[in-house]
Amino acid sequence: MFRIGRGGRKRPFQKLLSISADPLNQFVRLFYKLNESKSISGIKSPMNHLTASSCCSWLYAIAVLLAGCSTIPTHTSNKPREDTVTLGGYSTRFQDGDEHRNHNITLATGRLDGTTIAPGATFSFNQTVGNRTAEAGYQIARTLSVTGDEPALGGGVCQVSSTLFNALLLADLELIERNAHSRPVHYVPPGRDATVSYGAKDLIFRNPHPFPVHIRGTVAGNRLTFLVTGPESLPYEVQLVTEDAEDASPRRVMEVVGTTQSRPDHWKLRAIYVKLYRIRVSSGVPFGKERISNTLVLTGLDRDEVRP
Secondary structure: OOOOOOOOOOOOHHHHHOOOOOHHHHHHHHHHHHHHHOOOOOOOOOOOOOOHHHHHHHHHHHHHHHHOOOOOOOOOOOOOOOOOEEEEEEEEEOOOOOHHHHHHHHHHHHHHOOEEEOOOOEEEHHHHHOOOOOOOOOOEEEEEEOOEEEEEEOOOHHHHHHHHHHHHHHOOOEEEEOOOOOOOOOOOOOOOOOOOEOOOEOOEEEOOOOOOEEEEEEEEOOEEEEEEEEOOOOOOEEEEEEEEEEEEOOOOEEEEOOOOOOOOEEEEEEEEEEEEEEEEEEOOEEEEEEEEEEEEEEEEEEEOOOOO
């Protein structure tokens, strides 16, 4: 049995008394007051025959039952509870043979797994994962650039951010920042990718729900999966839809400097605009349609013969 210190000894409940004014806390206040006064003269029959010690013991036992646990909790764990439900989830696949890239994917996923986003709190991919450096364990692997695949430190991490981007959208978290790749990626549909670069481009969401949500990331075989869980399910379903994929004529020309030519090569960009929407559905009826992004997706390059 838990005992409250007497005679100048430290009283563990003193901190608890100032935390909140909920019914359980008020009950504990009564328990503490009785124990301090060592008297139950204020309690009417039929309890007048009880001693202060036995009364305090009963009060504490009832308080524990009201709390629903063997001890009164003093902190919240950062790990997901076993009784949580899935609010949203998404999976992507990657190639088995790309050892360095797969290593980076597994490393970044491990940094995200177990992350808790409190109600109203903001989640930052870069702050959670950290800088993708060799000291942090990242390796050189292929990454996407405007002209194709190039080796870079931390290659593959953008597949992690893109997979998480879709999972957080399906969990109906509020998008604060997202950046698109310069070219389409193979692991998510057009308009549903999210590139990251430490110190420059981030993926940021805010938790609008009245309860904390947890991020659970796993890598099994060549499949990367993120689940966003919470203590209760949403009263509606969330769907992601891409619409209005239309041709775009970007009014810009990319200049690529050739190493064997006396003048630069000029290229025109071929692209499409892809609009991504989030739709809530309740009992088969859609509501709350929200446009997430209008992404310019580069589909190819053409040499510009007009320019000199």
